[in-house]
Amino acid sequence: MKVEIKIDPGLTKPHAVIYAPAATPDVTALAERLRKEEGASPFAAFRENEAVMIPLGDVLRFYTDGKGVSCQTEKGVYAVRQRLYELEEEFAGTRFVRVSNSEMVNLDRVTALDLSLTGTIRMTLAGGAAVAFASRRYVKKIKEAVGL
Numbered sequence: 001m002k003v004e005i006k007i008d009p010g011l012t013k014p015h016a017v018i019y020a021p022a023a024t025p026d027v028t029a030l031a032e033r034l035r036k037e038e039g040a041s042p043f044a045a046f047r048e049n050e051a052v053m054i055p056l057g058d059v060l061r062f063y064t065d066g067k068g069v070s071c072q073t074e075k076g077v078y079a080v081r082q083r084l085y086e087l088e089e090e091f092a093g094t095r096f097v098r099v100s101n102s103e104m105v106n107l108d109r110v111t112a113l114d115l116s117l118t119g120t121i122r123m124t125l126a127g128g129a130a131v132a133f134a135s136r137r138y139v140k141k142i143k144e145a146v147g148l
Contacts, residue, residue, distance in 0.1 A: 018030060018031060042054055042056070044081075045079065046080075052078060054071065054073060056094075058075075059071055059073055060072045060109045060125040062080065062084060062104040063084075063103040067079070068080070068081075069082060069087070072129070084098075088104060095107040095108045095145075097138075099123065099133070099134040099138050100134060103132055105132050107146065109125050110125060110126075119139065120136060121142055
């Protein structure tokens with residue numbers, strides 16, 4: 001395998017591109033390892049005026065509430081200073097998917113999908129700590145991301 005590294009000072013974070021003759025299981029596994037590596041880096045969230053570093057893989061969901069954007073993990077809820085659309089752009093290409101105008105969910109932390117509701121999807125998150133409802137406009141995108 002040929003490996004190249006190009007340094008671009010204009011980038012804010014690393015960007016990887018994989019060139020391959022076909023989508024083999026090895027190529028898919030390599031891409032997944034790179035995605036998980038990015039998800040391993042922690043980000044800052046806040047609780048009671050204290051900054052806490054949270055690994056992205058621990059996040060169940062990001063959602064808006066009356067005060068701004070919150071991040072929910074199995075250990076609790078934290079405030080996030082970014083807007084939801086900024087988080088969506090930052091985590092594009094990861095397993096985070098927008099499920100409504102006010103919520104993003106980590107698909108790796110979804111334990112059950114209830115498709116019996118007409119026009120929406122009920123998503124149960126790890127530990128049963130939270131439930132998210134996908135709005136109609138996002139249902140098709142979620143089904144594609146999950147493989148339904």
